[in-house]
Amino acid sequence: MQPDQPETTVLLVDDHALVREGLxxxxGYQDDMVVVGEAGDSQGAVEQTAEKRPHVVLLDIEIPGDDATTTVARIRERSxxxxxxxxxxxxxxxxxxSLLDVGVRGYLLKSVTKQELVSAIRSVRFDKDRVVVSVSRESIAGSGQSDPGGPPMILSDREREVLELTAQALSNRQIAAQxxxxxxxxxxxxRNIFVKLGAASRIDAVNKAVEGALIEVGERRQAAAHR
Known part of the structure; x- marks a missing residue:
């Protein structure tokens, strides 16, 4: 760390305490970084960011609460x-x-090494124009484009059940009970379904699953998912 450079402050956002502990x-082994706070859901992420004003937020895409794009937009609005x-x-x-559109500075798969994670944090801290993306070449090439001729994304049996009930306009609580x-x-x-399908909402996920022949629902049920 340069003498005239303050430590990079980092906020950890993940709903698993063990993951936050690992991060x-x-x-903690980096002499130029300090963790200034933690959060386990989207609301906590926004509140902690507004309070701590960290240089960097490490945000797990699957935290409870708002979807990732909404959370990022709220974070950037507050800080x-x-x-x-x-x-x-x-x-x-x-x-x-969609995440790049709302201003994320990086998208890292959890398979990255410790060195890659630390390097990404330093990059976005000190280079305001740098965007760090660690995904396959296919994801970068396909970003913002649809590929209707490609293979359909596979949903698990449980994900199909959840999405079919979502198409019936059931709430999360009702789906859980059923x-x-x-x-x-x-x-x-x-959240897993949204990520797999690249969906921005419940109705978008249902429509994409129907178009990809991943689930079958009637037109009336499909429309009911838009609540």
Whole structure:
């Protein structure tokens, strides 16, 4: 760290305490970085960002609450100079493009190395024009483009069940009760579905799943998903 450069402040946002602990340990070995706060959901992320004004937010894409694009937009509204780095298990051209559109400074798969993570944080801190993306070449090439001729994204059986009930305009609580799941689990399945399909909303996910022959619902049920 240069003598005239303050430490890079980082906010960790992930709903798993163990993941946050691991990230905190990794960054703790860097003499130019300091973790100034943690959050486990989207509301906490926005509130902590507004309070701490960190240089960088490491944001897990699957946290409870608002979708990632909404969370990023709210963070940037409250703290425009904070750089947001997304951490994700999934690739998806449309999702990547939507996040770039709202101003994320990076999109990293959770398979990146410690060195790559630390390097990305330093890059977005000190180079205001740098955007760091660690995904496959196919995701970058397909960002913002549709590929109707490509292979359909595979949903798990449980994800199909959740999406079919979503198409019936059931709430997350009703879906949870019908499938004997917790509401948090339903939310997680929906977030996974959104990521896999590159969907921006419940109706968008239903429409894309129907178009891709991933689920079958009637027109009336499909329309009902738009609530």
């Amino acid at each position: 905190r340990e990794i960054l 425009p100079h904070t750089a947001v780095l997304i951490l994700s298990m999934y690739e998806g051209p449309e999702l990547l493009q 499938l004997s799941l917790t509401e948090a689990t339903v939310k997680r399945h929906l």
